[in-house]
Amino acid sequence: MRQQDGQRAALFRIVGFILACLALSACSPSDHSSSASLAGEQGRGGAMLAYEHELQLLLPQSEIAPRLQATREACETARFGACNVLRIEQGAGRADITLRIAPAGVEPLVAMAAEGGELGQRITSAEDLADAVDDTRRRQERLKAQQQRLDELATRKDISVTDLITLSKEQAGIENDLQALAQIAAGHQRRLDTNRVTLSFLPTGASSRSSHLSQAFSNLLDNLAEGAADALEKTSYALPFLILAFPLFMLWVWLWRKFVRRRT
Known part of the structure; x- marks a missing residue:
């Protein structure tokens, strides 16, 4: 009896330790709570690379429109260097702005636009113009x-x-x-001298949903493309046999009919 009580107490202690670890991990700061930053890029060593950045910024719903306007004014007034607004789009609960700015102005501009927000998806790409x-x-x-x-x-x-x-x-x-x-x-x-930057202002919590949906659609298209390619490849292997089998089948039908007619 005492042995069973001791085992139960040990089990309770283990369960309590696991719950405490889970509570500590839940209270730990999330990676998404880090301040959003994005440094400008420029080709090095004679490379002719045109850089583009796409960044999602998660903000409270009420802060999206004012932050978009502040970002636009900072660009148009050259607050962080020569800057040109290329495109602005506002929809239900979100806003997007695309601009072109010198690499040195990318980081301070993004820091201003993302102040108090969270970092979502970030993509940096380069096109070789050599x-x-x-x-x-x-x-x-x-x-x-x-x-x-x-x-x-x-x-x-x-x-x-x-x-x-x-x-x-x-x-x-x-x-x-x-x-x-x-x-x-x-x-x-x-x-080559500037970076193209697209900032997407989204309400807090929307990044994970949009990323899951975009990933699902992306995988769907990839799966369809791979399936179609596999089907075409298998069909190409079987096509010569089908071409050869068709006249043989017609010959067999003709012989069968001729044999049946003779018997009748």
Whole structure:
């Protein structure tokens, strides 16, 4: 009897210890309560990388609209450096703002926008623009060489009026192409010198639900794609046998009918 009481007491102590650990873990600070921060990025070592950031900020419902407005004003007034607002979207219980800012201004801007909030999903991606920049530069050099040759021909004294008119048209076309390429090159440089930042203001508690739903839909599409690919691959293996089996089947049917007719 005493042995059973001792076992029960030991069991109670173990259960109490487990409950105490669970209570301490529940009281410990959550990872989501950490202050939201996002540092700007720029290509290093000659890399031509255009960085983009997507960040979810969890705030009380009443704070979303004022925080969106404050973020917009900070960008438009260049509070943290040169900044341009690209897109603003407001919906039921949420708001999104997309802007382009120098890397040094990303962290203070995000810290201001997320003050008192929680960090949700964060995505940083980069696009390599090296090929696009090199292609634009090669096209500019080729057009400039053509422009120089046309300028030399236009200075010749023996050139006719008709040829001069033709040269003038070609020079105008090359000049237009060079201006278009200059705009493209300026756009590439702007993407290299700045970061594109998208801030999504969500009510507290919405991040986990949205992430679960997006993950579910993402997995659904992936599963459909994989299933379709597997089905096509298996069908491709079986297709030659089906093609070969069809005439054999028709031949068997013809022989069977002929055999039945002879018996009748």
